[in-house]
Amino acid sequence: MTTLSLRADPVGRRATVRTSAGVLRPYTLSCDGASARICLVPTGALLLAGDHVQLRVDVGPGAHLELVETAGTVAYDMRNASPAQACARWDVEIRVAEGGSLRWEALPFIVATGADVRRRTTVQLGAGAALWLRETLVLGRSGEAGGRVRSRLDVRREVPVLVEDTDSVDVGSRVVDSLLVIGFEAVGGMRLAAGGTLFRSLPDQTHLSSVDRDASSS
Secondary structure: OEEEEEEOOOOOOOOEEEEEOOOEEEEEEEEOOOEEEEEEEEOOOOOOOOOEEEEEEEEOOOOEEEEEEOOOEEEOOOOOOOHHHOOEEEEEEEEEOOOOEEEEEOOOEEEOOOOEEEEEEEEEEOOOOEEEEEEEEEEOOOOOOOOEEEEEEEEEEOEEEEEEEEEHHHHOOOEEEEEEEEOOOOOOOEEOOOOOEEEEEOOOOHHHOOHHHHHHOO
C-alpha cells in the first residue's frame, strides 16, 4: 500500500510529509508551511493481471496538497491470466480534515482490450475542506475497443455528496472525463444537492473533452 500524510506546521516553517511506497512511490516536489506538491510515480509496469493498487491519502487540518502524475496508467490485456488473477483493482482512500484541501488532476486511466478493472475511490471531507478531483477513464488504446472497468466514487462531507457506480459496458462512450469540485469556486457544471459541482464529458477521444473548457470558464 502507498500512503501519504500531510500536516501543516503550526508556526509556518515546513509542513510534515510522511509517505510509504507501494506500487506507487510519492516524491515531494515542493513544500512550505501548510502546503505540498507531491508526484506519484509507478515503481513498475501498471496495471497487470492480479495487481491491486492501494493508495491512502490523509490531509490534516488546514493543510493543502496537490498530487501530480508523470504519466497516465494503462491496464493491459488480462485474458491469458489464471481465472483467479484475470482482473486488477485500483483502490484510493482520501481523507481531508477541517479547512484542508486536495487538488488532484489525475491523468487518463486507459483500459486496453482484454483488461478487466475494478476501481474504487472513497473521499471523506471535514468541515470546510475542499476537493478538486479529476478522473478520466478511456476504453482502449489507439485502434482498440477497450476492456471493462467498473468504477465506484463515494464522496462524503457529513452527508453523501456524490455516490456513483459506473460500468463501462453501460456508458456508450469511449471516454468518461469527470471533474468534481467541492469548496473551490466553480461556475456552471452540474450543481450537487449536498454542495459541489460536477463537470462531465463523454467524448470518443480525450482531446474532444469539454471538461477543461467548461472548468476554465468557472
